[in-house]
Amino acid sequence: MSNLLKGNFNTEKTVVDTNTSEESLEQRFEKEALKKLGGSIAFVAKKEVHWGDNDDSKKD
Amino acid sequence: MAKILFINPLVREEDDPRHVPYGIALLAAIAMRDGHQVQVYDENAWRKGADVREQVLNADHWDVIALGGITTAYGSIKTIVKHARATCPDTLIILGGGVLTSLPRDMMDFLPEVDVGVIGEAFVTLPEILSKIDAGQTDWENIDGIICRRTLADEQNSDTGSELVISGQRTLIPDLDSLPYPAWDLFPLEEVYFPNSQVLFSEEGMLAQRRLDINASYGCSLICRYCYHLGIAGDMKYEKDENNNIQIEFDKPGNYSRTIRYHSPEYIVGLVKHAYEKYNLDFIGFLDENLMTMDQYSKRTWLKEICRLWIENGMQPTCIHDGIEHDENCTGVHWSGTSHATLCNKETLEVMREAGCSHLIYGYESFSPHVMKTIGKGATPKTNMRSFFWTLESGIRPIPNQIIGFPNEDFQAIYDNMAAWEKLGIVVKPFFATPYPGSEWFTVYRDWIEEQYDGNLEKYILDLGDATRITAVISHNFNAVELLGLRELMMSFDYKRIGEYEQYWRNNHNIPEGEPSTIFKDPVDKSTVKKTTNIKLVGRIDTAAK
Numbered sequence: 001m002s003n004l005l006k007g008n009f010n011t012e013k014t015v016v017d018t019n020t021s022e023e024s025l026e027q028r029f030e031k032e033a034l035k036k037l038g039g040s041i042a043f044v045a046k047k048e049v050h051w052g053d054n055d056d057s058k059k060d
Numbered sequence: 061m062a063k064i065l066f067i068n069p070l071v072r073e074e075d076d077p078r079h080v081p082y083g084i085a086l087l088a089a090i091a092m093r094d095g096h097q098v099q100v101y102d103e104n105a106w107r108k109g110a111d112v113r114e115q116v117l118n119a120d121h122w123d124v125i126a127l128g129g130i131t132t133a134y135g136s137i138k139t140i141v142k143h144a145r146a147t148c149p150d151t152l153i154i155l156g157g158g159v160l161t162s163l164p165r166d167m168m169d170f171l172p173e174v175d176v177g178v179i180g181e182a183f184v185t186l187p188e189i190l191s192k193i194d195a196g197q198t199d200w201e202n203i204d205g206i207i208c209r210r211t212l213a214d215e216q217n218s219d220t221g222s223e224l225v226i227s228g229q230r231t232l233i234p235d236l237d238s239l240p241y242p243a244w245d246l247f248p249l250e251e252v253y254f255p256n257s258q259v260l261f262s263e264e265g266m267l268a269q270r271r272l273d274i275n276a277s278y279g280c281s282l283i284c285r286y287c288y289h290l291g292i293a294g295d296m297k298y299e300k301d302e303n304n305n306i307q308i309e310f311d312k313p314g315n316y317s318r319t320i321r322y323h324s325p326e327y328i329v330g331l332v333k334h335a336y337e338k339y340n341l342d343f344i345g346f347l348d349e350n351l352m353t354m355d356q357y358s359k360r361t362w363l364k365e366i367c368r369l370w371i372e373n374g375m376q377p378t379c380i381h382d383g384i385e386h387d388e389n390c391t392g393v394h395w396s397g398t399s400h401a402t403l404c405n406k407e408t409l410e411v412m413r414e415a416g417c418s419h420l421i422y423g424y425e426s427f428s429p430h431v432m433k434t435i436g437k438g439a440t441p442k443t444n445m446r447s448f449f450w451t452l453e454s455g456i457r458p459i460p461n462q463i464i465g466f467p468n469e470d471f472q473a474i475y476d477n478m479a480a481w482e483k484l485g486i487v488v489k490p491f492f493a494t495p496y497p498g499s500e501w502f503t504v505y506r507d508w509i510e511e512q513y514d515g516n517l518e519k520y521i522l523d524l525g526d527a528t529r530i531t532a533v534i535s536h537n538f539n540a541v542e543l544l545g546l547r548e549l550m551m552s553f554d555y556k557r558i559g560e561y562e563q564y565w566r567n568n569h570n571i572p573e574g575e576p577s578t579i580f581k582d583p584v585d586k587s588t589v590k591k592t593t594n595i596k597l598v599g600r601i602d603t604a605a606k
Contacts, residue, residue, distance in 0.1 A: 006099065015101075015112065015119050
């Protein structure tokens with residue numbers, strides 16, 4: 001049972017943690033790199049990449 | 061009894077959640093004390109997103125959804141109240157805290173989903189709202205400390221919209237010791253907060269494993285023009301405008317009021333001991349605005365008595381007791397707080413260290429005499445330096461906060477600061493002077509601030525952070541680009557490049573060498589300012605009388 005809600009009575013419905021995925025390695029890396037940003041620490045935020053419409057930009 | 065859901069909004073998203081929201085924890089305890097059914101969803105701690113929030117909102121039939129926070133939580137609050145209104149159309153949504161208190165009418169306009177705003181201290185106002193809910197009443201305007209909406213009707217009794225109504229001013233509670241202990245159990249201590257206990261201000265803070273924060277006092281006797289107290293420090297005034305509408309006002313040039321309140325040492329140490337025994341704490345952060353104000357008002361007895369009781373109750377850290385270096389094996393409770401350059405004294409600092417104080421935050425802000433004269437801090441470069449050495453000598457780390465971008469900041473101030481940092485070994489990335497709502501400089505510069513955000517105040521509120529990033533500029537001499545560049549060069553002590561830029565700046569502003577590098581013109585016409593300062597001590601005067 002999740003304990004996302006804490007109180008002095010039982011709610012009618014239980015809140016289930018649907019966002020259970022552990023931080024991915026990619027997320028962890030980008031978070032840590034952001035803290036040290038500067039100099040040679042630069043990175044691509046992969047979720048923020050806007051792929052061009054040009055098919056040439058999407059190479060499998 | 062009312063069924064109430066407290067939601068703690070997201071704040072400082074870029075950092076891990078580190079602080080249990082003290083106000084919500086107290087209000088939850090008060091509501092439970094009065095017999096209400098209470099749940100807390102700490103969105104800032106969990107950071108689970110909209111799906112989980114949807115479940116929370118649907119978990120029960122809530123009579124009240126209550127939110128609060130500081131101004132920088134506004135973006136999250138906006139998202140939550142929209143979601144709450146859509147999911148729980150019949151639930152009363154209440155907003156309180158600094159975000160609402162600083163700009164009650166604006167916030168109610170920005171957030172039409174909010175039914176009732178609590179202006180200032182909610183310790184009595186919220187229970188009165190809950191009592192009305194129990195009684196089936198909705199005449200919120202009969203409760204002090206409220207802003208709410210009154211439905212307007214035409215002669216045919218048709219709904220023609222609503223207007224905002226502000227009720228009478230809520231009196232601050234005189235006896236803080238009447239407050240219950242915060243309901244820490246309703247927050248994810250083991251899951252989130254204890255793992256984020258570390259505070260990188262001292263060795264002891266760095267090694268903290270189980271930290272909680274407490275608020276031992278409310279108020280500050282000083283009138284720092286960038287600071288805000290938001291109605292809990294006697295700083296708030298209800299004034300009628302030309303249309304006879306009540307407006308909420310705070311510090312204005314020459315017009316200041318403060319109420320000083322603090323818990324008894326017995327309450328404070330009792331609370332910490334309760335937390336120590338229940339949660340096995342190793343660190344306490346005092347959230348107080350300025351511990352030294354209280355110490356001064358108690359005639360230097362308050363902190364000494366807290367320290368005496370701290371040791372008497374077995375919470376003196378063993379490393380200090382045994383005179384050895386602190387490590388993970390140390391037991392007892394280390395602690396930290398806030399100090400003030402002029403109000404602290406050597407003897408008290410030594411007593412504090414003996415009881416386990418590891419670091420003290422000093423808002424030194426600047427080491428430039430002409431800047432310090434204008435900021436209302438009641439300190440000088442001399443008192444900054446004196447307190448710095450006293451604190452170090454006592455064994456406590458002083459945390460020397462600095463700010464650049466004050467209205468009259470100029471090149472001389474920049475050189476003064478760099479010289480002091482070099483002399484004192486200060487490693488710092490200064491904050492930017494930021495006019496938060498509720499501060500005197502927000503009132504003075506409001507038009508200019510809005511101008512910088514295309515006349516859109518909400519855009520400014522959404523942009524506000526913790527002042528490490530630049531937002532609205534109130535410096536007369538430097539724009540945002542200049543401040544950012546100067547800060548970078550100051551941190552690397554690059555006198556040469558700053559000097560070269562000064563020549564360029566002087567040419568641009570037609571200010572010859574030898575004259576002060578400033579175009580500052582005080583926006584306040586001092587000849588029209590009527591000075592009124594009213595500082596009173598309320599409540600705990602027993603310590604002061606000893």
